[in-house]
Amino acid sequence: MAKTANKQMICEVLMEAAKTDKDIVALCSDSRGSGSFTPFADAYPEQFVETGIAEQNLVSIAAGLAKCGKKAYAVSPACFLSTRSYEQCKIDAAYSNTNVKLIGISGGVSYGALGMSHHSAQDVAAMSAIPNMRVYIPSDHLQTRELVRALLKDEKPAYIRVGRNAVDPVYEEGNVPFAMDKATFVAKGEDAAIIACGEMVGPAKAAAKLLEKEGIRATVLDMYCVKPLDEAAIVEAATHAKAVVTVEEHAPFGGLGSMVAQVVCRECPKKVFNMTLPDAPVVTGTSKEVFDTYGLNAEGIAAKVKEALEIA
Amino acid sequence: MNLKALAYELRRDTVDLIRAGKAGHIGGDMSVMEILVELYFRQMNISPENMDSPERDLFVLSKGHSVEAYYSVLAKKGFFTKEQLHKEFSKYGSRFIGHPNNKLPGIEMNSGSLGHGLPVCVGMAKAGKMDHRSYRVYTVMGDGELAEGSVWEGAMAASHYKLDNLCAVVDRNRLQISGGTEEVMAHDDLHERFNSFGWHVIDVADGNDVDQLHAAFEEAKTVKGKPTVLIANTVKGKGSPVMENKAGWHHKVPSDEEYAQICIDLAKAEEVALVNGARDTNDVARANCEARANDVMKANEAARMNANEEVYA
Numbered sequence: 001m002a003k004t005a006n007k008q009m010i011c012e013v014l015m016e017a018a019k020t021d022k023d024i025v026a027l028c029s030d031s032r033g034s035g036s037f038t039p040f041a042d043a044y045p046e047q048f049v050e051t052g053i054a055e056q057n058l059v060s061i062a063a064g065l066a067k068c069g070k071k072a073y074a075v076s077p078a079c080f081l082s083t084r085s086y087e088q089c090k091i092d093a094a095y096s097n098t099n100v101k102l103i104g105i106s107g108g109v110s111y112g113a114l115g116m117s118h119h120s121a122q123d124v125a126a127m128s129a130i131p132n133m134r135v136y137i138p139s140d141h142l143q144t145r146e147l148v149r150a151l152l153k154d155e156k157p158a159y160i161r162v163g164r165n166a167v168d169p170v171y172e173e174g175n176v177p178f179a180m181d182k183a184t185f186v187a188k189g190e191d192a193a194i195i196a197c198g199e200m201v202g203p204a205k206a207a208a209k210l211l212e213k214e215g216i217r218a219t220v221l222d223m224y225c226v227k228p229l230d231e232a233a234i235v236e237a238a239t240h241a242k243a244v245v246t247v248e249e250h251a252p253f254g255g256l257g258s259m260v261a262q263v264v265c266r267e268c269p270k271k272v273f274n275m276t277l278p279d280a281p282v283v284t285g286t287s288k289e290v291f292d293t294y295g296l297n298a299e300g301i302a303a304k305v306k307e308a309l310e311i312a
Numbered sequence: 313m314n315l316k317a318l319a320y321e322l323r324r325d326t327v328d329l330i331r332a333g334k335a336g337h338i339g340g341d342m343s344v345m346e347i348l349v350e351l352y353f354r355q356m357n358i359s360p361e362n363m364d365s366p367e368r369d370l371f372v373l374s375k376g377h378s379v380e381a382y383y384s385v386l387a388k389k390g391f392f393t394k395e396q397l398h399k400e401f402s403k404y405g406s407r408f409i410g411h412p413n414n415k416l417p418g419i420e421m422n423s424g425s426l427g428h429g430l431p432v433c434v435g436m437a438k439a440g441k442m443d444h445r446s447y448r449v450y451t452v453m454g455d456g457e458l459a460e461g462s463v464w465e466g467a468m469a470a471s472h473y474k475l476d477n478l479c480a481v482v483d484r485n486r487l488q489i490s491g492g493t494e495e496v497m498a499h500d501d502l503h504e505r506f507n508s509f510g511w512h513v514i515d516v517a518d519g520n521d522v523d524q525l526h527a528a529f530e531e532a533k534t535v536k537g538k539p540t541v542l543i544a545n546t547v548k549g550k551g552s553p554v555m556e557n558k559a560g561w562h563h564k565v566p567s568d569e570e571y572a573q574i575c576i577d578l579a580k581a582e583e584v585a586l587v588n589g590a591r592d593t594n595d596v597a598r599a600n601c602e603a604r605a606n607d608v609m610k611a612n613e614a615a616r617m618n619a620n621e622e623v624y625a
Contacts (some may be wrong), residue, residue: 025442032584046442047442049438051465051469052469052472054465054468054469054470055432056431056465057431057460057462057465057466057468058429058431060431060434060435060462060466061431061432061434061435061438061466061469062435063432063435064421064431064432064433064434064436064437064438064439065435065436065438065439066422066435066441067421067432067435067436067439067445068366068370068435068436068440068443069366069439070442071441072435087425087428088428090427090460091422091423091424091425092421092428092432094420094509095422096414097414097420098421156577201440219367239521261622
């Protein structure tokens with residue numbers, strides 16, 4: 001199956017909706033190319049707002065548009081959108097409760113060798129800490145399509161983080177289990193639970209297959225809805241598992257791993273092993289090279305699960 | 313309606329509110345009052361009845377710390393009662409917090425952190441252009457606020473998109489919390505700065521004169537193809553020599569003695585405005601005005617006696 005980047009899928013869904021909904025507005029901060037939004041800008045120039053390289057302004061203008069009935073999709077690199085415009089996200093989007101969807105493109109270490117200025121390894125922690133801000137990290141383009149269709153139906157702010165590169169689909173066309181704010185069970189097994197989000201779901205699914213060859217059955221939970229966190233799914237996955245491993249493209253603090261640990265600690269206490277990026281500027285390289293360095297791949301996840309089972 | 317007198321009546325309400333809540337940015341409340349009065353009682357198409365209309369004018373108080381003046385104006389406009397406001401302001405669990413909060417009727421956007429109002433209003437004005445609506449968008453910024461870079465991001469976008477339905481006002485009272493604006497971060501060439509960003513700039517010599525403000529807002533409505541900014545030269549703490557032009561009154565609750573003097577000064581100014589207003593009206597209106605002036609003086613005397621009793625109790 002042809003690969004499609006999640007950001008491209010967001011643009012396609014919005015273009016489809018914009019055919020009949022003139023209140024959909026996309027905003028870019030000189031980021032229409034990197035965000036795959038050039039087709040939208042070309043097709044719907046009356047529904048597109050360019051703010052120039054001014055991410056704070058991007059979010060505030062989106063909030064002003066939303067206050068006047070627009071469905072504002074602010075598309076900008078996750079690194080800038082989540083921290084440079086953090087206060088605008090907090091006040092103008094979340095606190096004022098405007099219908100602003102913040103699309104953080106090229107999230108995590110998507111920009112590879114461009115360095116820490118272009119990496120967003122803090123965005124989940126930062127955005128999740130804002131009251132009234134939801135945080136979604138879809139795993140593949142099919143789930144992204146379902147998510148954006150669902151988001152078009154509500155009028156609340158949200159932050160959606162997607163990667164730069166097209167990844168292998170986790171799901172199949174025609175068979176995309178999706179319920180809003182409910183995590184998706186990609187695999188079920190009683191030995192271990194792997195809880196992942198975003199680009200880490202694919203390697204987690206592959207890890208479960210590797211483990212299966214060794215007789216270890218693992219649940220794989222796609223926690224695309226980091227906030228509101230699907231606590232019931234975590235409890236379901238973790239209760240009977242001997243070990244819980246979380247995998248995310250984020251710093252070790254305040255991300256999915258921290259959140260899962262909070263829930264497991266309270267509801268079904270056991271050891272939770274967090275696989276994350278390091279608390280340091282990451283090694284220079286492509287996304288894949290960065291992931292491989294820190295074990296954020298199928299082999300690394302499988303090894304971590306086995307290690308966890310031995311300790312547990 | 314005598315807006316000059318109304319500004320002083322609302323100043324008295326605002327000082328009372330600050331005393332009731334035991335907190336408030338009183339200096340900026342006093343400087344911004346005529347700007348708010350002119351906007352809410354003569355310029356803008358806003359009322360409790362039309363807040364759901366997509367054609368209403370839109371307002372964001374970017375200098376959100378002047379919320380006590382704003383609340384007093386909104387109460388007078390009928391969005392909530394003065395009694396409720398004075399009872400709840402700054403109290404535990406209240407919606408009447410120390411910065412604008414859009415859970416309250418009449419308030420569009422939350423503010424408090426500076427440098428947000430103008431960019432948000434750019435979005436509102438842009439939406440108006442997209443939908444071919446006739447509403448206008450207004451924001452009031454403080455002069456110290458202009459050090460925020462986001463103001464200039466918004467200023468750039470407003471002229472880029474030719475938002476002639478957007479009118480910003482700078483409450484140029486020349487003082488901020490640490491002292492004079494020119495000492496803290498100089499920007500006296502404000503006219504040139506906005507001009508160079510593609511704005512139509514109107515200097516309002518006396519930003520505490522509703523007639524001058526009225527003329528400026530009317531001029532702004534005639535400007536096509538670019539946004540307008542009013543640089544309203546105001547007096548921080550306007551209305552009483554106790555407060556005027558004193559940086560220490562940026563955030564302060566008047567003592568009993570200061571309160572008594574402020575009440576006298578504000579009542580006198582309101583009386584002058586009422587009597588002056590009566591000169592241009594008919595006899596009935598004059599009689600009403602004079603009766604109102606007497607009421608004001610009596611209220612002032614009572615407030616002063618009350619304050620004295622508290623001082624000497």
